[in-house]
Amino acid sequence: MIDRKYMRYSKLVGKTVRNAPADAIFDSHKLLYKSGFIRESTAGRYYFLPLGWRAHQKIAKIVREEMDRIGGQEMIVPVLQPLHLWQETNRTASVGFELMTIKDGREFQFALGGTAEEMFVDLVRNLKLSYRDLPFNIYQFSTKFRDEIRARGGLLRVREFVMKDAYSFDRDETEFKKTYRQMAETYTKIFKRLGLETLKVEADNGYIGGEYCHEYQAESPIGESRFFVSEDGKYSVHADVAKFKRDDKNIGEQLKPYREIKAVRGTTMQDGVKLHGLPLWQQIKDFMAVDENGNLILAVIRGDLDVNEIKLAHAAGCHHLRHATAEEIHALGSEPGFISPVGLKGKVKIIGDPSLRTIRNAYGGANGLHRDAVNMNIDRDYTVDIEADIAMAQSGFSTEDGKSKLVEKRGIEVGNIFQLGYHYTKLMKGANFIDEDGKEKPYYMGCYGIGIGRTMAAIVEKYHDKKGIVWPEAVAPYDAHVVEVGSKEYGVKKKAEGICKQLEQAGIEVLWDDRDYVSAGVKFADADLIGIPWRVVVSERLGDKVELKARNSSLTEELTVDQLISKLKV
């Protein structure tokens, strides 16, 4: 029978261990494993042990408090989502490989949700609401499934995780904008309470849909997200969608006559530079891609820039792109490494970057093996079907207004907020409310996610030292770690238990290392590893006093029990 409130370490499931798995490379993964917070089931699916789950719950509690503060209403939807809802919004195609599906015994198909827009919209459309019910915001905490091709980094990128996902329903865009702004402020506040300084960056909506969104990035050298912040701080943006000003090159040069010449060279950009003895930027880069329907798309860009495939997909109006094969390029009458927009007009959709207008008398391939063209000029020698920004920004590039420069950063994406607009409510039949004028109108929506486990990993990445985790007080699994030293002597154990009781009564959550079979050194090392903010030592040497030490400090002080309680209660 167990009737204790405070947790005895001797009974805790999930003790510390000395070695982390050899394949754990990130500090958060190693430390959460060694301190007994998590264990792996299969790749990308984790057990949260009691200590780990407490930290997880602390994070969720703060998220919940802040969602509730702005009127969010917590609920839950089924984990298995009817697949026909995903077909209704065409996401079975756009999500692609990440969507997991499952059949029940009657062959009815479900999606294992990685997000739940359809479910919430389906619920709301069946509720038949009016403008009087608006606006509202409903959310849940639930396990999400993403069939990630590659899980990695412990909790940083997994296949199964708890996410808080919220969905807002507004009457129109004007009302929505207020909701979105409020949610943005709430997110900043949530992460601040969790100990994370986040940057809100513009990003791509991807398969979620909608027109704009923002990610919350916790800056970290091990983060997988690349983004840019301008030096003046006015622009922060994911690398996928970063805009920049293209500098003019030889724009004043006279146009020279177009010529095609023999060019025995390799197929890289550098081979072109070497052969012609001209700068990289004067070369034209051609990138042949294929969309999900098999349509060929030729991206053309200034040679010193790289094609951004996200931007290119947007410009082409498709979901996914792959590189064209050599056979596909040959079938067009061209040659890999020698592709040119000249003469391909009409055979393939040509998308050109505005950077092509910053150069004159460019050189590049001429659609034949060892054939190059020189003095190529846009509009005169070739035209593009679509002129659009398809370039990848780079550190040091000018912002669009030309007043600042972009600086590259890396971060862990811990949350994001999406404008969805009418994306779902127009695709899903009947997702309307009755407005004041008696007419049915679609809801204007947004959605908002926070990955709890990833946030936990981001916190550990930021708050640790050589000895272990240093939890911020708000998310620590316990407030105080009582360590008894010399347990068998002079009633130390009894005294420690008494202190634990008093702390609990004062509302302080206690983990009590009551083991009398390990040395003091082991207990201290474990306390450092687990990282609870306050360590309270009880020992015979201290008499009636206890020793208090903060995990994030090397200073100790001796206090009476009353002083201890009043200090920790704050």
Add this chain to the structure above:
RNA sequence: CGGGGUGUAGCUCAAUUAGCAGAGCGCGCGGUUUGGGACCGCGAGGCAGCCGGGGCAGAACCGGCCAUCCCGACCA
């Protein structure tokens, strides 16, 4: 999905030329210790990822499969 690894005890890792399956940590028992990862003794724990092949003999060689990690393309 491309490239590169790795699969031996719960974890970290050994094992000469193929010749009885090993160590440290951890776990259990006994004892000595007790303010920064103490020590002694004893013990438990293994279908060597799976399947097949050649061989007197395989953890090791060959083939296939599976799992898993790292680097690239995608996401909370």
